[in-house]
Amino acid sequence: MAARQVTRLLTTLVLTALLTLGVAVAALAEGEGFAGTLMAGEDPIPGAEVVVRDADGNEVGRATSAEDGSWAVITDSTGQYQVELLTDTLPDGVELTDASPIRDVRLTIGGLQLQIRYDFDEAVVGASTGDKLVQNLFSGLKTGLIIAIAAVGLSLIFGTTGLINFAHGELVTFGAVTAWFLNTAGLELPIVLAVLGAVIIGGAFGGLQEWGMFARLRKRRVSGFQFLTVTIGLSLLYQSTLRLWFGNSFEDYVIEQRPPLEIGPILTPPKDVVVMVLALLVLLGVAAMLQLTRMGKAMRAVADNRDLAEASGIDVSRVILMVWVLGGSLATVGGVFQGITGNVHYLNGFKLLLLMFAAIILGGLGSAYGAIVGGIAVGITSEVSVVWVSSELKEVWALLILIGVLLVRPQGILGRAERLG
Amino acid sequence: MDFSLIFTSALREAFGTQAAYYALLVIGLNVHYGYTGLLNFGQAGFAMVGAYGVGIMVTWAGWSLWAALPMGLVGGLLFALLLGLPTLRLRGDYFAITTIAASEILRRVIRSSWASDVTGGTSGLGDVAPEFTRLNPFDGRVKLVGQWSYFGSDVWSGLWTWAVVLLVTLLVWLLMRSPWGRVLRAIREDEDAARSLGKNVVSFKLQSLVLGGMIGSLGGIMLTLQRSSVIDQVFEPRTTFFAYAALILGGAATTFGPIIGSMLFWFLFTASTQFLREMARQGWMPGFLESSDSTGTLVLAMVGLLIVLLTVFRPQGVFGDRQELLLDG
Numbered sequence: 045m046a047a048r049q050v051t052r053l054l055t056t057l058v059l060t061a062l063l064t065l066g067v068a069v070a071a072l073a074e075g076e077g078f079a080g081t082l083m084a085g086e087d088p089i090p091g092a093e094v095v096v097r098d099a100d101g102n103e104v105g106r107a108t109s110a111e112d113g114s115w116a117v118i119t120d121s122t123g124q125y126q127v128e129l130l131t132d133t134l135p136d137g138v139e140l141t142d143a144s145p146i147r148d149v150r151l152t153i154g155g156l157q158l159q160i161r162y163d164f165d166e167a168v169v170g171a172s173t174g175d176k177l178v179q180n181l182f183s184g185l186k187t188g189l190i191i192a193i194a195a196v197g198l199s200l201i202f203g204t205t206g207l208i209n210f211a212h213g214e215l216v217t218f219g220a221v222t223a224w225f226l227n228t229a230g231l232e233l234p235i236v237l238a239v240l241g242a243v244i245i246g247g248a249f250g251g252l253q254e255w256g257m258f259a260r261l262r263k264r265r266v267s268g269f270q271f272l273t274v275t276i277g278l279s280l281l282y283q284s285t286l287r288l289w290f291g292n293s294f295e296d297y298v299i300e301q302r303p304p305l306e307i308g309p310i311l312t313p314p315k316d317v318v319v320m321v322l323a324l325l326v327l328l329g330v331a332a333m334l335q336l337t338r339m340g341k342a343m344r345a346v347a348d349n350r351d352l353a354e355a356s357g358i359d360v361s362r363v364i365l366m367v368w369v370l371g372g373s374l375a376t377v378g379g380v381f382q383g384i385t386g387n388v389h390y391l392n393g394f395k396l397l398l399l400m401f402a403a404i405i406l407g408g409l410g411s412a413y414g415a416i417v418g419g420i421a422v423g424i425t426s427e428v429s430v431v432w433v434s435s436e437l438k439e440v441w442a443l444l445i446l447i448g449v450l451l452v453r454p455q456g457i458l459g460r461a462e463r464l465g
Numbered sequence: 466m467d468f469s470l471i472f473t474s475a476l477r478e479a480f481g482t483q484a485a486y487y488a489l490l491v492i493g494l495n496v497h498y499g500y501t502g503l504l505n506f507g508q509a510g511f512a513m514v515g516a517y518g519v520g521i522m523v524t525w526a527g528w529s530l531w532a533a534l535p536m537g538l539v540g541g542l543l544f545a546l547l548l549g550l551p552t553l554r555l556r557g558d559y560f561a562i563t564t565i566a567a568s569e570i571l572r573r574v575i576r577s578s579w580a581s582d583v584t585g586g587t588s589g590l591g592d593v594a595p596e597f598t599r600l601n602p603f604d605g606r607v608k609l610v611g612q613w614s615y616f617g618s619d620v621w622s623g624l625w626t627w628a629v630v631l632l633v634t635l636l637v638w639l640l641m642r643s644p645w646g647r648v649l650r651a652i653r654e655d656e657d658a659a660r661s662l663g664k665n666v667v668s669f670k671l672q673s674l675v676l677g678g679m680i681g682s683l684g685g686i687m688l689t690l691q692r693s694s695v696i697d698q699v700f701e702p703r704t705t706f707f708a709y710a711a712l713i714l715g716g717a718a719t720t721f722g723p724i725i726g727s728m729l730f731w732f733l734f735t736a737s738t739q740f741l742r743e744m745a746r747q748g749w750m751p752g753f754l755e756s757s758d759s760t761g762t763l764v765l766a767m768v769g770l771l772i773v774l775l776t777v778f779r780p781q782g783v784f785g786d787r788q789e790l791l792l793d794g
Binding site: 099124128131132146202208210261264266268269270272273274276277278279280281282283284285287288292398401402405409433434436437439440442443446447450451454 | 498502504506551552554555557558559561562563565566567569570573574577578579587703706709710713753754758759762763765766768769770771772773776777780
């Protein structure tokens with residue numbers, strides 16, 4: 045049983061690595077609005093501008109960060125707001141780590157100043173190009189490992205069933221959001237248990253999609269095009285349901301904040317290192333499972349040649365079901381890691397989807413190892429590009445890779461060439 | 466509950482400029498998906514290059530609106546070539562992935578501060594089409610029946626956009642009954658058979674991509690004339706998904722399916738949004754569904770479900786012919 049092995053592996057790893065908890069605190073002050081402190085590592089960022097707009101896009105207020113990096117905008121009423129950090133006003137060499145300087149947030153409690161957190165590529169401030177390169181290689185590896193974990197399922201599902209699942213990003217978000225609810229609302233489970241619970245639920249959700257829907261659609265002989273349109277519809281359905289459930293805010297897991305680690309030119313929160321080690325172990329676990337267990341071998345066989353696998357006595361529908369369970373669990377792990385190193389939002393998975401597509405095409409559609417190699421390559425490329433080009437454009441490079449690969453080697457790095465028409 | 470109000474606002478949307486704009490996107494998609502069997506998930510990107518092509522030429526290059534309008538179409542042509550050349554030789558899945566990725570990434574480039582000198586970044590471009598607005602002969606509100614009325618400016622843009630929709634429908638109808646159109650259908654039915662008869666399949670697919678994409682760009686141009694501004698958020702992937710919902714609803718590979726689908730889609734979309742809001746106002750909704758934001762999200766979820774159910778149970782849509790659409794990717 046593939047999923048169970050992965051889950052067991054994950055249990056031991058997570059338990060040994062993460063043990064402590066902390067509580068996130070929101071600052072109470074007079075008048076509701078937004079506040080924050082802009083810090084690049086230990087250094088405050090003065091003179092950066094933050095603009096707050098209401099739901100109709102009208103400016104409600106703007107603030108310039110003080111010498112100590114702090115800023116506050118009072119809105120005088122609750123509701124839906126958009127907070128934007130004007131990246132043009134940041135000092136040279138300071139780059140936002142988050143994909144977007146814009147936050148859509150809902151103010152629900154009067155009298156509360158909601159803390160808006162922006163993360164910056166800390167070591168980048170005033171660093172030499174060489175140091176920047178090392179730092180960005182490091183964060184690229186982190187992003188790449190997360191993409192790789194989430195993309196393995198996407199690639200294996202394609203390999204075994206020929207389905208490109210446009211709703212795979214929502215599996216990622218579903219896992220991250222489930223873990224968040226187990227971690228905070230109501231249950232308040234420690235992060236380790238919350239993640240384990242989410243991995244099981246995420247795997248079950250993946251399996252349920254195959255058992256309840258896709259297996260039945262294949263029996264109805266629904267065409268390949270219809271499958272793609274169905275997953276597009278599902279993506280919209282899940283995304284909206286997740287938004288109704290989770291809201292349109294950026295949330296954090298309850299994890300103790302520790303002072304950043306300094307390893308040579310690399311400055312990083314310790315939790316990111318933990319995530320990277322775990323991610324590496326999960327990927328090794330997946331590789332061991334695919335290589336050594338009966339089910340893993342069966343998965344590779346079905347992905348390689350479905351008819352041949354069926355003829356040699358493999359129960360193909362059971363293998364496909366297990367691929368979905370594995371895909372759902374791994375998507376959850378990816379989503380949680382994405383949430384731990386950044387924050388949790390209902391569009392996280394959809395944003396990751398484009399990078400996952402680039403990863404699996406680069407690595408070779410249908411191959412699990414291809415997804416891993418491709419994911420890491422895409423992650424590193426996009427982060428390292430930030431050394432020279434604006435961080436807003438970092439995902440563009442992933443697309444350029446995608447188009448370049450299609451032109452030169454459409455079967456990808458690890459894929460096998462076949463006649464495509 | 467005021468049903469007549471819900472009904473008239475739904476009617477207003479079904480015949481409004483927005484539905485006409487979507488009809489253009491859907492006609493383009495119909496050329497791709499319905500007639501050629503190309504799965505383009507980036508139609509919003511084609512509308513976007515149309516809109517920005519006009520907007521950038523007017524505000525950045527300082528051209529007159531009339532000179533800038535064709536540049537929107539040139540944008541669509543270039544985008545189609547960029548997408549089609551690397552992907553059309555490959556299997557349909559590669560094409561589908563590349564279209565959605567390319568249009569979304571292009572949108573992020575457009576809204577980045579790096580490009581904001583030209584594109585206006587997140588605030589977009591304003592005051593693009595004053596020449597068009599100045600020619601508007603309708604002022605005040607134009608009343609049709611009962612509460613069904615439009616602003617004069619919307620009548621002006623709406624009439625033009627619907628006129629373009631009808632012209633393009635005629636063009637596509639003529640093209641699809643020509644020998645050229647029959648080749649497209651042959652490719653949709655059996656690519657290998659078309660190839661074995663000596664047809665250059667890749668070239669025909671590229672022509673179809675260019676035609677449908679430029680019709681999408683025309684939609685973006687008409688939207689720019691109506692709004693006189695361009696902003697990237699209008700062209701999120703959601704726009705493409707809505708267009709697919711409308712296409713499947715109206716019936717792919719039919720002449721009037723895209724028009725009927727768009728009108729029906731916006732009628733249903735507005736009616737359910739208004740209905741749910743009214744329910745919330747009466748206090749009949751559970752707490753988490755009370756805000757207008759969450760009723761809007763609920764409608765989006767319903768659109769997703771509609772796409773799934775229609776695709777599985779009635780892929781030919783309301784009026785389509787099932788035999789036409791037993792496609793395979």
